[in-house]
Amino acid sequence: xxxxxxxxxxxxxxxSAVDEEAVExxxxxxxxxxxxxxxxxxxxxDLSDEIREEALEGKKDGLTRKEHVLETVYNKMEALLGEKPxxxxxxxxxxxxxxxGAGKTTTAAKLADxxxxxxxxxxxxxxxxxxxxxxxxxxxxxxxxxxxxxxEPDAEDPSQVVEKGLEELDSDVVIVDSAGRNSLNKDLKExxxxxxxxxxxxxxYLVMPADIGQSAKDQxxxxxxAVGITGVIVxxxxxSAKGGGALIACSTSEAxxxxxxxxxxxxxxxxxxxxxxxxxxxxxxxLESLLEKVEELETDPEEMLEGEFTLEEFRxxxxxxxxxxxxxxLMKQLPFGGKMPDNISQLTEEKTQAYKYxxxxxxxxxxxxxxxxxxxxxxxxxxxxxxxSAEVRELIKHYRQTKNMMDKMDKGSxxxxxMQDMMQKLGL
Ligand code: GDP
Ligand code: MG
Numbered sequence: 223x224x225x226x227x228x229x230x231x232x233x234x235x236x237x238s239a240v241d242e243e244a245v246e247x248x249x250x251x252x253x254x255x256x257x258x259x260x261x262x263x264x265x266x267x268d269l270s271d272e273i274r275e276e277a278l279e280g281k282k283d284g285l286t287r288k289e290h291v292l293e294t295v296y297n298k299m300e301a302l303l304g305e306k307p308x309x310x311x312x313x314x315x316x317x318x319x320x321x322x323g324a325g326k327t328t329t330a331a332k333l334a335d336x337x338x339x340x341x342x343x344x345x346x347x348x349x350x351x352x353x354x355x356x357x358x359x360x361x362x363x364x365x366x367x368x369x370x371x372x373x374e375p376d377a378e379d380p381s382q383v384v385e386k387g388l389e390e391l392d393s394d395v396v397i398v399d400s401a402g403r404n405s406l407n408k409d410l411k412e413x414x415x416x417x418x419x420x421x422x423x424x425x426x427y428l429v430m431p432a433d434i435g436q437s438a439k440d441q442x443x444x445x446x447x448a449v450g451i452t453g454v455i456v457x458x459x460x461x462s463a464k465g466g467g468a469l470i471a472c473s474t475s476e477a478x479x480x481x482x483x484x485x486x487x488x489x490x491x492x493x494x495x496x497x498x499x500x501x502x503x504x505x506x507x508x509l510e511s512l513l514e515k516v517e518e519l520e521t522d523p524e525e526m527l528e529g530e531f532t533l534e535e536f537r538x539x540x541x542x543x544x545x546x547x548x549x550x551x552l553m554k555q556l557p558f559g560g561k562m563p564d565n566i567s568q569l570t571e572e573k574t575q576a577y578k579y580x581x582x583x584x585x586x587x588x589x590x591x592x593x594x595x596x597x598x599x600x601x602x603x604x605x606x607x608x609x610x611s612a613e614v615r616e617l618i619k620h621y622r623q624t625k626n627m628m629d630k631m632d633k634g635s636x637x638x639x640x641m642q643d644m645m646q647k648l649g650l
Contacts (some may be wrong), residue, residue: 223459223466226255226501227299229358229632231292235505240287245277252295260435261302265474267489269298283514287313295518296500302576303496304473307453307480317421319414319449320429322402323439325483329429331363332366332483332491337395338368345393348373349380349417350408360399367488369393388421390649398423406444414449426451427480435467442477457483458592460490465501533589536621537581577617579607592618 230251237244237518248272256266273294281290316333319435327350334344346364348371350356351561358371371425373389383396398421418426429440438456445451454477459465465482479494545638580587583606588594595603596619604611 223499224299224503225250225257226258227295228505230255230263231295231504235288235292237288240291242278243273245291246596247272248295250289250506256470257465258463260464260469261470262436262439262474265302269302272298285516292504295588296504299494299503300500302470302473303499304469304479306495307478307493307498309480310491311337311342314396314424315421316395316427317402317414317418317423317424318398318427318429318455320402320443321406322404324402324429324431324583325455326350326402327359327363327399328486328488329427329455329457329481329483329491329601331359331367331488332395333366333368333481334369334395335399335488336481336491341349342394343370343392344368344395344397345370345372345387345391347371347384347387347391347396347398349383349387351377351380353384355609356357356401356408362490380413381420381521382419384421390551394425404454406441411448420447425480427453427455428477429457432456432462432465432468432482433458434456436471436564438468439471439475439477442472442475444460444477453478453480454485455479455481456494458582460484461502461544469494469496469499520548531585533592533621536624537578576609576613577620580609580614580617592621 231250234240234244234248243262252273253270255258257263260415273291275292277291281287285293293413318330320326330346334346338344344367346360346367346369348357348360350360354375357375361373363595370391370393374383374386377383380401387398388396398417400414400417401410419612426449428442434441438454440598456465456468456472458478459482462468467478469482469615473496482492482494484490484492494609505548537561556576580603583603584595588599588603597615600611604614607614
């Protein structure tokens with residue numbers, strides 16, 4: 223899927239200079255590939271504009287222009303492809319519907335295989351009474367999927383078969399394979415509606431082949447309107463160049479893609495994973511390092527301080543700083559004018575030692591969240607550390623003052639809430 227985008231991204235990645243021309247070339251390749259996959263032209267045009275605009279405009283500090291462009295393409299493509307679904311592994315009833323040749327019968331067996339491999343007992347019901355061969359086909363596939371099977375070779379009323387099947391089967395997951403038509407006509411609507419009433423499915427999946435491309439969108443909304451669907455399964459992803467178009471069409475409609483079919487065997491079924499396609503496109507190692515970098519850049523330094531500047535770290539800092547006696551020097555170079563709480567600059571070795579004992583007497587919980595330390599905890603900690611309640615309170619006050627002070631500092635240089643890092647930066 224999206225092979226041309228893949229290639230052109232590789233080409234783009236190996237370029238030394240990223241200029242307007244390089245971006246334009248990338249955009250053109252993406253356009254060609256998406257149009258070939260039958261993605262709606264309007265969508266392609268919007269996407270191109272967005273990439274062009276964002277590629278050459280503002281970027282995050284710390285990313286190269288090239289990385290920024292790749293990240294932009296990644297984000298746009300991911301947004302187009304929609305969300306990864308949650309698939310419940312629990313007993314349930316699943317109804318499959320769709321037009322002729324969509325892959326319903328094959329998918330029914332694939333789903334059975336999928337749930338059986340996850341420890342559930344599965345059963346298939348043959349509710350396609352239109353075509354005589356349908357019964358045999360599902361029966362054979364049920365065997366391959368190690369699944370129970372219910373069907374009546376000469377049945378005429380699919381709802382009756384479903385009703386009997388529900389009685390006969392003793393399965394956790396029951397899957398109904400229904401009949402198709404050339405189009406969603408009145409006949410098919412009625413049949414599906416009858417089956418639906420009897421079966422009362424938990425999940426009602428529309429099965430569509432990848433090669434219908436962007437018309438997946440209309441088909442999904444028609445089935446949704448006529449019978450109500452809870453999701454879509456796109457089959458034949460392995461054998462059509464239009465898979466991307468079908469997936470994007472679904473994600474831009476209400477329909478959520480739940481699974482994709484990738485071959486004719488019962489094991490050829492995957493939970494839909496948009497990120498997989500995008501990572502293939504960008505190349506896994508590229509993408510991983512890029513995303514890591516982005517995540518690092520996006521993490522709010524304040525959050526990191528909150529998360530990391532614990533009492534434990536406070537202890538390490540007062541120890542190291544008081545040892546080297548550089549606290550005061552350091553403070554003078556800070557953006558807020560070198561003011562610091564007197565009681566920190568005056569920390570004596572004795573105090574530092576007392577603080578260490580106090581923090582050692584705290585529970586992990588208290589170290590993580592000093593707001594827990596109420597009067598009785600204060601007394602317990604004082605006793606445990608051989609200090610006084612006043613000293614425990616004093617320590618907590620120091621910690622808060624320091625934390626507060628650090629929050630006011632240049633967040634960039636304080637990313638890890640680590641004094642030593644900062645001292646190094648300041649050349650101390
Ligand atoms: P139905 O008419 O909707 O029940 O469709 P079938 O399940 O009978 O499938 C129609 C044809 O498509 C069969 O030849 C299947 O083997 C084939 N088929 C179904 N799913 C896939 C798939 O994911 N990949 C490929 N390559 N073929 C598939
Ligand atoms: Mg069938």
